[in-house]
Amino acid sequence: MRTILFAMRVLAFCLIASGCAPKEVDHNAPVTGKTPCIALIMKSLANEFFSTMAEGARKHHNDNKKTYDLVVNGMKNETDFSEQVTLIEQMVARSVQSIVIAPADSKAIIPALKRARDAGVLVINIDNRLDPNVLIEVGLTIPFVGPDNWEGAKKAGEAVARMLTKGDSVAIVEGIPTAMNSQERCRGLRDAMNDAGMNIVSSQSGQWEMEKANSIAAAMLSEYPSLKAILCANDSMALGVVAAVAASGRSADVKVTGFDNTSAVGEMIVNGRIVATVDQHGDQLAVHGIEIALSVLAGNSTPKDTTTAVDLVMRKDAR
Amino acid sequence: MQDDPRIEPLLRVENLSKRYASPVLREINLEIMPGEVHALMGANGAGKSTLARILCGLTIPDGGRLFRSGKSFAPQNKRDAQTAGVIMVMQELNLLSTLSVAENIFLDRLPQRAGFICQQQLTRMAVEALQRVGLSDLLPSTIVGTLGMGVRQLLEIAAALARRCQVLILDEPTAALTQREVDLLFSNIRRLQADGVGILYISHRMDEIRSIASRVSVLRDGACVAQYPTGDVNPNQFIRDMSGGESTFVLPRVKKNKFRSTVLTVEKLCVGVRIREVSFSLRSGEILGLAGLVGSGRTLTLRALFGAVRATSGSVTVGEGASGLFTHPSQAVAAGMGMVPEDRRHDALLLSQSVRVNATLSTLPIHSKRGWLNVHSERHSTNRLCDRLKIACKTPEQTVDELSGGNQQKVSLGRWLERSCEVLLCDEPTRGVDAASKASIHNLLRNVAAEGTGVLVVSSELSELFSLCDRILVMSNGRMTGEFTADNWSEEVIHAAAFKGLSTAHRESVT
Amino acid sequence: MKILKDHGDTVGILAVWILLVLLFGVLSDHFLSANTLTTLAGRIPALTVIAAGMTLVLIVGGIDLSVGSVLGLSSAVLGLLMVDWKVPLVISAPIAIVVGMLAGTVNGLFTVGLRIPSFLVTLGMLEICRGAAYLVTRSQTKYIGASVEPLASMLPGTTFPISFFLSVGVVVGLQVLLEKTILGRHIVAIGTNEHAVRLAGIDPRPAKILVFLVCGTCAGVGSLFHCARLGSADPNAGSGMELAAIAAVVIGGTSLLGGRGSVIKTFIGVLIVATLEAGLAQIGASEPLKRVVTGAVIIAAVSVDVFRRRCIGENV
Known part of the structure; x- marks a missing residue:
C-alpha cells in the first residue's frame, strides 16, 4: 500500500514538475482569452527553499485558476545563469504577460530582462535583488519583492x-x-x-x-x-x-x-x-510576486519595491 | 666501389656508444655509401634497433659522432633526421588505423589550402606513392584499420619513399610480407640504389641479405664483431659471428610423427565473402601449415575457428566435443584450443605487466584455489617455463615490454604450454624473431606436437613451413586451393596454389 | 630496504602526505593535535570507500562519473526510509546499499553489453540518480538524527569513528581482491589489454560488470557513512564527489588508462585530499586560494609520480 501511495506521489510530482496542466501542453500556442499568463523562473528546484517557493505558487494558482495561468521553471545548477537567460527568452517567445524571477546572478541576468521588458513583458524581481547600479545603467526599473x-x-x-x-x-x-x-x-x-x-x-x-x-x-x-x-x-x-x-x-x-x-x-x-x-516565508515569496504582477497587469497599482517579512525562529515558537 | 676513398659516405658512424643500465652500443663504426645496401645483422638485443633509432633521431647517443655526407650530424628528433634525408621504416608499425591510406602517408605534410586538406592533390600524391611500391590497386581513401599487416608494411615504405630520402633504414621490412611482396620491395630497393640512395637493411633473413645487400655488419652485444662483403660468407659464418662462435642454428630435420585421432575438424567455414567454405582436419601430433599470400584469409580462418571473429556458417569440432561455432575465444579455450596471435604486442601480451602475469594468464585456475591465487605457484611455473623455453628474463617479475621480440614471442607461446591443449593455433610464430629464438620456437612446436597436440601454423616463410610441417594447406582469396605433404611440395607448387584464387578475382578483395 | 624497493611508490606518496601534515603543522597552531586526526578520520570514510571502488573501475580501464549521484540517491532512500517510513537502520542500510549496487550494475551492463564507453553511461547515470534523489526526497533534506549516528560514533577505546575502520576494511578488502584473486588479476589484465585477455580465452565481460557493481555498492556504503556523519540525508549529498574521488585515485598513482593501480595508495590519496581541505580551512585560507592550491597539489602529486616512474625507466 505504502509503495503504491509512494509511486502515485512520485507520478503526481512528475506531472507537477513538468510545470503545466494538460491544457498548457502546447507551449508555443499563443495565450488566448483574458486570463494572463505568468512565468515563474526560479533557481534550482533541487533546493528545498525554492521547491517550497514553487509549491506555494502552485497552491496559490490552484486556488485562483480562473484569474491567471502559471508556468513554473527551475534550473539545474544554482550558479548557471545562462540557463536562466535561456528560460527568459523562451518565456518571452511564449508571450507570457509577466515574468516573476528569482535571479541566479544579480547582474548578468539584466540584459535578458531588458529584452523581455522591451518585448512588453512585465518583470517582477523576487528573492535575490538585482544590482541597482546596473539597473540604472541600462535605464531599467524592476520592482523587487523580497525579504531583507x-x-x-x-x-x-x-x-x-x-x-x-x-x-x-x-x-x-x-x-x-x-x-x-x-x-x-x-x-x-x-x-x-x-x-x-x-x-x-x-x-x-x-x-x-x-x-x-x-x-x-x-x-x-x-x-x-x-x-x-x-x-x-x-x-x-x-x-x-x-x-x-x-x-x-x-x-x-x-x-x-x-x-x-x-x-x-x-x-x-x-x-x-x-x-x-x-x-523569510519562502512559500509566500513567489505568491507576493505573482499578486503584485496581477495587480499591475489589472491596472490596479504601479510597480514598486516591497519588502516581505522576516521572522526570527527560536525554540519557544518553533513549529 | 664503396672502398674508394674519394667518395664521401652518405652516412658515417664513428665510435658510437650508448648505455642504459648496461652498455647497449660499444664504439660502433659504420659507413653507408651512395647506392649501397648495407645489411645489419645480429641476434635480438644485439643493439640493431638502438643503432637505427639513433640514426633517425629517436635516441640520443652517449658518445661518438655521426657524419652526413661529411658534415657533422646530430639529430635531436625525428624531424631533424628527416630534414637531413635519413628516414626509417619501423619494425613495429606506426600507422594510424582510423585514418585513410593517403592521410597516413602524408600525415605530417598534408597538402592544404587555408587550413583545409586539399583532397584531390592528396589523392594524386598518394596514388603516385602507392604505385612506387606496387600497390596501385589500393584506393588512397581506404581506412588503414581494414588492411592486413603486409599491406601496412608496404604503406610504411611508401610513406618513407614519398619523402626526399637519401638514407633509408629498413628494420625487418619483410617480416610480414609474402614472397611476392618481398620481390616487389627488392625491386624498389634496387631502383633507389640506382638513384644513389644508401640503405641500411636490418634483417634476420640470410637469403634476403645475400640477394640484396653488398656489405654486412654483424653486431653482438652492442659491438660490431664483423664486417664483410656478403658474397664472401656462408650462412654458418653469420650464425657463428652472431652467436659468438658456436652455431646454434641446427638445420631442421623433419621427424615423422605417428598421428593418432583427429583433434580438429573444420567443415565449410565461411566468414562473409572473405572466407569461403574452408574445410580441413588436424590430427593429434600433427603440425599443419597454412600457406598463402598476405590477405588470403589465413589469419581470418584462425580467428574464426577460435571464436575471435564471428563465422557466418560452417562447423568446428575439437576432439570429442560437439560440432558448432565458437562465439567467444573463452569457449574455444574451454574446448581445448589455444592461439598464438600474429601481432603479439597488440593481441597477446600485457606489455606493462610482468612475465609471470603474462605467462599464467590462461592458466590462472591451475594456480589458484577457489579463486584465491597462489603467487608462489605462479612464480614456480614461470621459472620452469623460462628454463624450458630459454626465455632471457632477469626475474619472473620483469615487465614483458623490456624483453626482446623473440623472448616476448616465447612468453606468448608459453602461455598455452601449462595446459594441455588439444589444438594450438600459431599465427606467424617467428615473425620478427632472431635466428636462435626461431630455432628454439620450432623445436618447441615439435615437442608440443609430439606430446599429442595438433598444431596449426600460419607462416609467410615457406622454408619455415617446409622444415616444420607434416602437411601444408594453401589458401588463396579466402578458399582452400591446395594440400601438400613432404612428398610432393615445392616452392613452385605452393606458389601456384597461392595464386590460384587470384587469377580471376580482383586484388581489392584480397586486401 | 626491501620494503623501500617493493613499495617505493607507496612510501613516496606517504611522504607527500606527511610533508603536507607537517606543513600545516607549521602554518597553524592547532593542526598537529589528536583532535585534527580524529576530525580527519571522521570526514574521510565516504570518500575513501568511493575512491576505493573508483580505483577498480579505473584499473579495468573505465570511469564512473555517477558515484557522487549514486551516493546522493542512496542517501535519499535512506532518509525516506528512516524519516518518513520509520524503518530501522538495520533494514534501511542494506536497502540503501542495494540501491547503489543496482545503479552500478546498470552502469556495468550498459557499458559491457552495449559496448558504450563507461564515460557516457555513467554520465547519464549521474543525471538519473541525482534527479531520482530529488524526486525521492521532494528536494528536502531529511534530518535523521541519532538513529543513524552510531556508525559515526567512536569505536570504544579509540578516538576514531567506527565508519573509519569500516572504510579501511573496505580498502584492505579490495586491495586483497586485486592482488590475491583471479578476479583481481583479470581486472588488471583487462585494463592493460582487453583484446589480449579475450584472445587468451578469458571472457572479460563478467569481471567488468562486477567492477561497476562493486563501485556502485561502494557508493551505497559511502552514503551510510555520509549520512551518519551529518545526521541527515541530503539529496545534494555527494555532488562533485566523483571528481574528488578521481583526484584521490590519480594522486594515488592509478593510471587513467587502466592496468595499473592500488587501492592502498588511493587511500593515501584520499588522506592527501582531505588533509589539504582541512588544513586550508584551519589556516583560514580564502575560497579562491583553496581552489588554486588544491588544483596545484593534484597536478604536483601526479607529476611527482610520473617523474619518479620515468626515473626508474617505467613506461608511463
Whole structure:
C-alpha cells in the first residue's frame, strides 16, 4: 500500500514538475482569452527553499485558476545563469504577460530582462535583488519583492549574542561568496556581532552545502578551542555544522544559527542544537510576486519595491 | 666501389656508444655509401634497433659522432633526421588505423589550402606513392584499420619513399610480407640504389641479405664483431659471428610423427565473402601449415575457428566435443584450443605487466584455489617455463615490454604450454624473431606436437613451413586451393596454389 | 630496504602526505593535535570507500562519473526510509546499499553489453540518480538524527569513528581482491589489454560488470557513512564527489588508462585530499586560494609520480 501511495506521489510530482496542466501542453500556442499568463523562473528546484517557493505558487494558482495561468521553471545548477537567460527568452517567445524571477546572478541576468521588458513583458524581481547600479545603467526599473536578508541575519545574530558574553570568539560560515543574499546575510551577522562586541575569528565559505560546511566547521573547531558560536548563512550548512560540533563533543559550548527555517531544522530548534534560524516565508515569496504582477497587469497599482517579512525562529515558537 | 676513398659516405658512424643500465652500443663504426645496401645483422638485443633509432633521431647517443655526407650530424628528433634525408621504416608499425591510406602517408605534410586538406592533390600524391611500391590497386581513401599487416608494411615504405630520402633504414621490412611482396620491395630497393640512395637493411633473413645487400655488419652485444662483403660468407659464418662462435642454428630435420585421432575438424567455414567454405582436419601430433599470400584469409580462418571473429556458417569440432561455432575465444579455450596471435604486442601480451602475469594468464585456475591465487605457484611455473623455453628474463617479475621480440614471442607461446591443449593455433610464430629464438620456437612446436597436440601454423616463410610441417594447406582469396605433404611440395607448387584464387578475382578483395 | 624497493611508490606518496601534515603543522597552531586526526578520520570514510571502488573501475580501464549521484540517491532512500517510513537502520542500510549496487550494475551492463564507453553511461547515470534523489526526497533534506549516528560514533577505546575502520576494511578488502584473486588479476589484465585477455580465452565481460557493481555498492556504503556523519540525508549529498574521488585515485598513482593501480595508495590519496581541505580551512585560507592550491597539489602529486616512474625507466 505504502509503495503504491509512494509511486502515485512520485507520478503526481512528475506531472507537477513538468510545470503545466494538460491544457498548457502546447507551449508555443499563443495565450488566448483574458486570463494572463505568468512565468515563474526560479533557481534550482533541487533546493528545498525554492521547491517550497514553487509549491506555494502552485497552491496559490490552484486556488485562483480562473484569474491567471502559471508556468513554473527551475534550473539545474544554482550558479548557471545562462540557463536562466535561456528560460527568459523562451518565456518571452511564449508571450507570457509577466515574468516573476528569482535571479541566479544579480547582474548578468539584466540584459535578458531588458529584452523581455522591451518585448512588453512585465518583470517582477523576487528573492535575490538585482544590482541597482546596473539597473540604472541600462535605464531599467524592476520592482523587487523580497525579504531583507540583512535584517533577518542581524536578528539571528542579535539573538545569539544575547546568549554570549562580550568578547567571545565566533565564526561565520558563508554561502557562495558571489551571491548577493550570502553577502547580505553575512553583513547582517557581522554587524550584529560587532555591535555586541564579539570577536569574529574566522569567516569562510561553505558553498551553501552541508558537507562542505561540516568540513569547514570541523577545521574551525580544531583551530579555535575557545569558539562559542558558529553562524551560518543557511540551514543546510547549519545542519553540517551541528554534526561537526557534536563530533567534537562541544555541543554544550558552541551555539549554531541558520537561515531559511527549512523542515529539517525544525527538530534541531526544538532540542536546541540550532538556537536560531530565520523564516523569510519562502512559500509566500513567489505568491507576493505573482499578486503584485496581477495587480499591475489589472491596472490596479504601479510597480514598486516591497519588502516581505522576516521572522526570527527560536525554540519557544518553533513549529 | 664503396672502398674508394674519394667518395664521401652518405652516412658515417664513428665510435658510437650508448648505455642504459648496461652498455647497449660499444664504439660502433659504420659507413653507408651512395647506392649501397648495407645489411645489419645480429641476434635480438644485439643493439640493431638502438643503432637505427639513433640514426633517425629517436635516441640520443652517449658518445661518438655521426657524419652526413661529411658534415657533422646530430639529430635531436625525428624531424631533424628527416630534414637531413635519413628516414626509417619501423619494425613495429606506426600507422594510424582510423585514418585513410593517403592521410597516413602524408600525415605530417598534408597538402592544404587555408587550413583545409586539399583532397584531390592528396589523392594524386598518394596514388603516385602507392604505385612506387606496387600497390596501385589500393584506393588512397581506404581506412588503414581494414588492411592486413603486409599491406601496412608496404604503406610504411611508401610513406618513407614519398619523402626526399637519401638514407633509408629498413628494420625487418619483410617480416610480414609474402614472397611476392618481398620481390616487389627488392625491386624498389634496387631502383633507389640506382638513384644513389644508401640503405641500411636490418634483417634476420640470410637469403634476403645475400640477394640484396653488398656489405654486412654483424653486431653482438652492442659491438660490431664483423664486417664483410656478403658474397664472401656462408650462412654458418653469420650464425657463428652472431652467436659468438658456436652455431646454434641446427638445420631442421623433419621427424615423422605417428598421428593418432583427429583433434580438429573444420567443415565449410565461411566468414562473409572473405572466407569461403574452408574445410580441413588436424590430427593429434600433427603440425599443419597454412600457406598463402598476405590477405588470403589465413589469419581470418584462425580467428574464426577460435571464436575471435564471428563465422557466418560452417562447423568446428575439437576432439570429442560437439560440432558448432565458437562465439567467444573463452569457449574455444574451454574446448581445448589455444592461439598464438600474429601481432603479439597488440593481441597477446600485457606489455606493462610482468612475465609471470603474462605467462599464467590462461592458466590462472591451475594456480589458484577457489579463486584465491597462489603467487608462489605462479612464480614456480614461470621459472620452469623460462628454463624450458630459454626465455632471457632477469626475474619472473620483469615487465614483458623490456624483453626482446623473440623472448616476448616465447612468453606468448608459453602461455598455452601449462595446459594441455588439444589444438594450438600459431599465427606467424617467428615473425620478427632472431635466428636462435626461431630455432628454439620450432623445436618447441615439435615437442608440443609430439606430446599429442595438433598444431596449426600460419607462416609467410615457406622454408619455415617446409622444415616444420607434416602437411601444408594453401589458401588463396579466402578458399582452400591446395594440400601438400613432404612428398610432393615445392616452392613452385605452393606458389601456384597461392595464386590460384587470384587469377580471376580482383586484388581489392584480397586486401 | 626491501620494503623501500617493493613499495617505493607507496612510501613516496606517504611522504607527500606527511610533508603536507607537517606543513600545516607549521602554518597553524592547532593542526598537529589528536583532535585534527580524529576530525580527519571522521570526514574521510565516504570518500575513501568511493575512491576505493573508483580505483577498480579505473584499473579495468573505465570511469564512473555517477558515484557522487549514486551516493546522493542512496542517501535519499535512506532518509525516506528512516524519516518518513520509520524503518530501522538495520533494514534501511542494506536497502540503501542495494540501491547503489543496482545503479552500478546498470552502469556495468550498459557499458559491457552495449559496448558504450563507461564515460557516457555513467554520465547519464549521474543525471538519473541525482534527479531520482530529488524526486525521492521532494528536494528536502531529511534530518535523521541519532538513529543513524552510531556508525559515526567512536569505536570504544579509540578516538576514531567506527565508519573509519569500516572504510579501511573496505580498502584492505579490495586491495586483497586485486592482488590475491583471479578476479583481481583479470581486472588488471583487462585494463592493460582487453583484446589480449579475450584472445587468451578469458571472457572479460563478467569481471567488468562486477567492477561497476562493486563501485556502485561502494557508493551505497559511502552514503551510510555520509549520512551518519551529518545526521541527515541530503539529496545534494555527494555532488562533485566523483571528481574528488578521481583526484584521490590519480594522486594515488592509478593510471587513467587502466592496468595499473592500488587501492592502498588511493587511500593515501584520499588522506592527501582531505588533509589539504582541512588544513586550508584551519589556516583560514580564502575560497579562491583553496581552489588554486588544491588544483596545484593534484597536478604536483601526479607529476611527482610520473617523474619518479620515468626515473626508474617505467613506461608511463
